[in-house]
Amino acid sequence: MRYAIYDTEGETDDMRTGYIALAMLALTACGGSDEQVFTGPDGEEVRIERGGDGTTTYSSTDGEATITTGEAGAAMPAGLPAYPGAETAGGLNINSTGRDGGSGQISSFQTSDSPADVIAFYRAALERGGYxxxxNMDFGETHMISASRPDNSGGIQITATGAGGRGTTVSIIAGQEG
Structure with missing residues (x-):
């Protein structure tokens, strides 16, 4: 999804998308009203609604993105189990749905287990789920696994990175076609 709140001559779409993503994350953390509406130069509206539960939803004719922070932000993509003993406080979950029905989610959490243990756990879960x-890659302190859905309609990438004696940070990126 791309939201264009403004258009600046000479900037690429990727640059504008990056600016918008930063603005979205900044607005998520700000105080203020529960709903705001921004209008781009083409007249398209982007509606921002903040819930009291750590969620902020961005909606336009292109689709919707919901960002959830805090403990609720560590929710797992559908069909994937939560990692045992993971610390969910401070989690981040970005779930988007495009107008074509496709969706994506990014989740993150911390654990005291090693990156290799995390990836082994999720490899077994993915295989049980038919993925x-x-x-499956090992880069020393960073381990990664990627898998496609049984019907090839999407996939999951899980990255676990050791934090130098402070546990492991895990990010899960999942997507599904509409």
Missing amino acids: RIAA
């Missing part, structure tokens, strides 16, 4: 393992 096809596409890649």
